[in-house]
Amino acid sequence: MFNFKKIWSAIRTISGDDAYDIYLKHYQSCENHQKKEPMTRQKYYLKKLEEKWSGINRCC
Amino acid sequence: MKKIGWIIISLIGAFAFALIALQREESINAIWFITAAICIYMVAYRFYAAWIATKVFVLDEFRETPAVRLSNNRDFVPTNKWVLFGIHFAAIAGPGPLIGPTLAAQFGYLPGTIWILIGAVVGGAVQDMTILFFSVRKNGKSLGQMAKEELSPLAGVASLIGTFVIMIILIAVLGLVVVNAMKHSPWATSTVAATIPIAILVGFYMRFLRPGRVLEASLLGVTLLLMAVYLGGVIDQSETLRVYFDHGGLFLAWSIIIYGFAAAVLPIWMLLAPRDYLSTFVKLGTIIFLAIAIAILQPEIQMPAVTQFSDGSGPIFGGSIFPFVFITIACGAISGFHALISSGTTPKLIDNEKHIPMIGYGGMLLESFVAIMAIVAACVLEPGIYFAINSPAGIVGNEPSEVISKINSWGFSVSLEQMNQLASDVGESTLFARTGGAPSLAVGMATIFANAFGKHLLAMWYHFAIMFEAVFILTTLDAGTRVGRFMLQDMFSNIHPKLGETSWLPSIILSSAIVVLCWGYFLYIGVIDPNGGVNILWPLFGIANQMLAAIALSVGTAILIKTGRIKFAWITTIPLTWLLIITTSAAYQKIFSDDIRIGFLASAQSMSNKIIEGNLSSDEIDILEKLIFNLKLDTGITIFLVSILWIVVFDVLRIATKQKDYELKEVANV
Numbered sequence: 001m002f003n004f005k006k007i008w009s010a011i012r013t014i015s016g017d018d019a020y021d022i023y024l025k026h027y028q029s030c031e032n033h034q035k036k037e038p039m040t041r042q043k044y045y046l047k048k049l050e051e052k053w054s055g056i057n058r059c060c
Numbered sequence: 061m062k063k064i065g066w067i068i069i070s071l072i073g074a075f076a077f078a079l080i081a082l083q084r085e086e087s088i089n090a091i092w093f094i095t096a097a098i099c100i101y102m103v104a105y106r107f108y109a110a111w112i113a114t115k116v117f118v119l120d121e122f123r124e125t126p127a128v129r130l131s132n133n134r135d136f137v138p139t140n141k142w143v144l145f146g147i148h149f150a151a152i153a154g155p156g157p158l159i160g161p162t163l164a165a166q167f168g169y170l171p172g173t174i175w176i177l178i179g180a181v182v183g184g185a186v187q188d189m190t191i192l193f194f195s196v197r198k199n200g201k202s203l204g205q206m207a208k209e210e211l212s213p214l215a216g217v218a219s220l221i222g223t224f225v226i227m228i229i230l231i232a233v234l235g236l237v238v239v240n241a242m243k244h245s246p247w248a249t250s251t252v253a254a255t256i257p258i259a260i261l262v263g264f265y266m267r268f269l270r271p272g273r274v275l276e277a278s279l280l281g282v283t284l285l286l287m288a289v290y291l292g293g294v295i296d297q298s299e300t301l302r303v304y305f306d307h308g309g310l311f312l313a314w315s316i317i318i319y320g321f322a323a324a325v326l327p328i329w330m331l332l333a334p335r336d337y338l339s340t341f342v343k344l345g346t347i348i349f350l351a352i353a354i355a356i357l358q359p360e361i362q363m364p365a366v367t368q369f370s371d372g373s374g375p376i377f378g379g380s381i382f383p384f385v386f387i388t389i390a391c392g393a394i395s396g397f398h399a400l401i402s403s404g405t406t407p408k409l410i411d412n413e414k415h416i417p418m419i420g421y422g423g424m425l426l427e428s429f430v431a432i433m434a435i436v437a438a439c440v441l442e443p444g445i446y447f448a449i450n451s452p453a454g455i456v457g458n459e460p461s462e463v464i465s466k467i468n469s470w471g472f473s474v475s476l477e478q479m480n481q482l483a484s485d486v487g488e489s490t491l492f493a494r495t496g497g498a499p500s501l502a503v504g505m506a507t508i509f510a511n512a513f514g515k516h517l518l519a520m521w522y523h524f525a526i527m528f529e530a531v532f533i534l535t536t537l538d539a540g541t542r543v544g545r546f547m548l549q550d551m552f553s554n555i556h557p558k559l560g561e562t563s564w565l566p567s568i569i570l571s572s573a574i575v576v577l578c579w580g581y582f583l584y585i586g587v588i589d590p591n592g593g594v595n596i597l598w599p600l601f602g603i604a605n606q607m608l609a610a611i612a613l614s615v616g617t618a619i620l621i622k623t624g625r626i627k628f629a630w631i632t633t634i635p636l637t638w639l640l641i642i643t644t645s646a647a648y649q650k651i652f653s654d655d656i657r658i659g660f661l662a663s664a665q666s667m668s669n670k671i672i673e674g675n676l677s678s679d680e681i682d683i684l685e686k687l688i689f690n691l692k693l694d695t696g697i698t699i700f701l702v703s704i705l706w707i708v709v710f711d712v713l714r715i716a717t718k719q720k721d722y723e724l725k726e727v728a729n730v
Contacts, residue, residue: 014146017275026133045272046329051134053328054546054562056223056404058539059397060156060230060390060605 020044066106073099080173087360090436093169094354097177097432101425104181109189109421113414116620116628117193121414126199126407136200138411141418147409148423150340151401152188154536155234155529156391156605157431162497162504163598164388165438165446166374168366171385172435179386179393180428183635187609189420190616190632191399195407196416203403203612210618211711218704219611223400224547225697226604228575231540232582233597234533235320237496239312239587240594241526246305247296247487249312251523252530253305254288255335256319262334274337281338282345285531289523296487309587316537317580323534324541324572332538339535346528350433350505353512363439363446368470375451376495377595378657379649383642387602392431394635396608398424399615437504438497444474445482445491449500452592453493463492487519495592498529544575585690588683595657599650600694603643607705610639614712621716629716640709647702651695660698664691 012018020041027038039047076096080088113119130136139147164172195201201209204223208216242249262281266272295301307315323331372380377388391397402420410416438446447467448456456463464476483491486506491499502525509521546562548571553560559567586593613636620629653659656666667684670676676684 010142012275013140014143015274015278016143017273020272040271042267042271045266048272049328049333053332053539053542056400056543056546057151058154058536058543059152059401060154060395060536060601 016048019048066103069099070103073103077177081170084365087362089358090354090361090440091358093173093361093432093436094351097429100177100181101429104185105417105421105425108181109185109417112186112189112421112631113417116625116631117416119193119413119416121412123413125196125410125413127409127411130199130408135405136408139409141411141415144406144409144411144415145419145423148401148406148419149426151405152395152398152423153343153427153430154391155237155533156230156395157427158434158501158529158532159237159497159598160389160391160602161431161435162438162501163376163450163594164385165363165435166367166369166376166450167381167385168370169361169363169435169439170365171370171381172389173432175385175389176393176428176431176435179389179635180424180431183609183638184392184394184398184428185421185424186631186635187394187396187612187616188398188402188424189417190620191612192402192407192410192420193413193416194616194619195403196410196413200408201403203399203615206403206615206619207611207708210615210622211708211715215611215614215708215711218708219608220547222396222604222608222611222701222704224544225701226397226601226608227540227544227547228578229582229597229601229604231320231537231544231579232586233594233601234537235313235316235579235583236586236593236597237498238316238530238533239309239583240494240496240592241498241502241530242307242312243309243494244306244490245488246302247292247519247523248526248530249305249307250295250301251288251292251527252534254291255285255338255527255531255534256331258284258288259331259335259338262338263330266334266337267329277334278337278341281334282341285338285342285527286524289520289527292523293487293519310584313580313583313587317576317583319534320537320541320580321572321576323538324545324576325568332535332542335531335538336535339531342528342531346505346525347430347433350437350508353508354433354436357508357512359436359440359508359511361436361439362442364443367443372655372658375447375455377598378655379599379646383646383649384599386638386642387599387606387646389431390602390605390609392428392434394606394609394639395427396605396610396612399608399612434501437501437508440508441500441504442472442474444468444472445479445503446500447472448474448479449491449494449503450497451493452495452590452595454590454592456493458493460490460492485518486522488522493592495594497594498526498533502526502529541572541575541579544578545571548574582690585686589687591657596660596691596694599646600697603646603650603698604701606639606643607701610636610643610705611708613639614708617712618715626716636709640705643705644702647698650698660691660695664688664695667691 023044024038073096076092076099079092080096127136127138131138161172204216204219207219242252258281262277266277295305370381372378444467448463456466460476464474467474479491486503502522505525506518506521510518549560549562549567558564561567582597586597613632616632617629617636620632649658651660654662656663667688671681671684
């Protein structure tokens with residue numbers, strides 16, 4: 001009936017819980033050749049926060 | 061087959077809407093509001109939004125969006141449409157659609173409901189989608205940039221200043237709502253206070269212990285918030301502890317001002333980000349819960365369709381049904397603020413143009429649905445109780461017996477025992493004069509929840525609802541102060557480049573302090589105003605927000621004309637014309653009305669007369685003088701906003717009458 005695994009993964013994606021995993025996957029598939037280490041989980045989290053809150057992103 | 065389905069949905073929607081609009085004899089069930097709303101949204105989305113998308117915008121799913129073309133893993137990121145819907149909705153939906161409809165319920169359930177439904181479908185959702193579309197076609201330009209390039213440099217500046225003014229007034233009025241909810245309520249105050257360390261704890265968890273684990277951190281936080289609601293009740297029971305949290309309005313206002321400054325200066329990860337996650341989860345949960353509870357319980361609407369206050373004598377705010385219902389309910393029907401979201405962040409994340417209707421139009425419909433639930437929650441209360449909670453002392457008096465007889469004289473039955481019983485049921489010492497909408501919304505929600513899920517827990521549900529609104533509002537307060545700060549720093553960078561550096565501490569402190577002082581001033585005045593402050597601040601916010609919506613629609617109209625779509629320009633000019641009428645007439649009345657509850661100048665005059673008459677203590681004179689100054693300031697702000705609006709509208713007229721072939725400034729398709 002319900003595909004709980006799929007629902008769970010959708011919830012993770014929508015909430016941003018798996019953002020780092022997605023980043024890593026993306027990194028491995030396209031940025032590998034840049035010879036640059038991927039960001040750590042913590043660094044990635046802070047970078048994303050900084051980007052998210054540096055403009056108008058809340059209103060009434 | 062599909063056609064038949066849509067015909068049935070349209071018929072059900074029309075039937076439910078007609079029932080709401082025409083029912084007079086018997087009371088009407090809340091479920092019809094939900095039904096009418098859902099059916100109208102579905103039909104509008106399927107037909108109007110789809111028509112705009114295919115015929116007016118001619119969305120092209122094979123055209124690369126800026127997110128794809130300029131993808132840089134920073135601000136331009138192609139995003140899954142459901143994720144983006146979540147981001148967009150979280151950004152546009154604040155406390156506005158909860159407060160406005162609650163206040164506007166003083167006119168009865170009908171005016172607000174009609175405006176929320178029609179305003180959203182024809183106005184708000186069209187505005188959001190139009191601005192989103194044009195911003196996508198212009199590489200994610202902001203509303204200010206588009207106004208500057210498509211209308212005039214003056215229009216660009218106007219939209220910037222307008223945004224700043226709205227921000228300040230919005231934060232002040234939200235602060236006032238929280239203050240009124242916490243005033244002399246140890247339970248509410250301690251719970252709201254507890255949300256701060258909880259957010260910080262969650263912030264540290266997500267920063268150091270388990271970076272970026274949003275779900276588990278939020279689960280932890282929400283659990284702690286629920287415990288805080290429970291412990292607030294324990295504190296309220298304890299004679300020794302409750303005194304620490306029992307404060308008057310002024311003390312609370314100062315606390316919020318200091319808190320607002322601290323929150324804006326602290327790093328994002330510590331307070332703002334975790335609280336934002338918590339508020340999003342609590343908000344989603346509560347709204348879904350409320351919808352389910354209304355569906356299970358199917359409460360009867362107690363409020364009359366239209367009350368006698370449509371003539372302008374309403375206790376909650378002065379002003380007649382036209383234009384003030386349209387000013388009071390901004391968010392939920394049409395909100396200019398959304399244009400900033402639709403033109404800033406969201407267009408840079410859109411993966412494919414065909415997602416535009418769902419995100420732009422659909423996001424607004426969901427916000428409108430929140431507003432419908434807020435008006436239902438206000439209208440399932442007995443009107444007597446609703447007015448007893450929401451009427452300020454300046455109108456109905458300070459003595460409970462006085463308040464009761466006043467409200468009874470309006471024809472709404474409520475008794476002192478009833479109010480005392482209700483107050484003790486929800487764990488408050490009194491519910492009289494708790495203006496601002498939050499407490500009455502909380503009572504409405506608590507009643508619905510308690511009836512659907514357990515009657516004994518009324519006090520818990522009430523304080524849960526208060527906590528929910530407060531978390532929500534404090535997030536907006538913090539984020540709004542930051543936005544104001546960025547805008548100021550941007551302006552200051554013209555004076556000295558160093559001041560424009562968003563990470564330079566002295567600049568952060570200076571600009572944050574200025575923003576906090578601005579809204580802190582209005583908050584302070586709102587607290588000392590015996591008429592509750594909401595009477596002045598909320599309409600001012602409404603006018604400012606609708607003015608920004610009119611600017612956004614003007615930008616939309618100008619671009620429609622310039623891109624050869626003039627025959628479709630009515631999609632934006634119809635709501636634009638309506639906004640022009642309501643903001644201008646509301647502004648006129650707010651300034652020049654002879655009624656001291658409406659007109660700023662008349663009110664200032666009557667206060668000066670009181671001072672001249674004498675018989676006042678020096679403290680009272682001091683307060684009156686501050687209020688008079690504030691009324692004059694508000695007059696100035698209103699004149700300023702309306703002038704901006706008309707300048708922009710004349711720009712649009714200039715463009716519309718100029719017969720020339722405009723060059724297409726969209727970014728070429730590649």
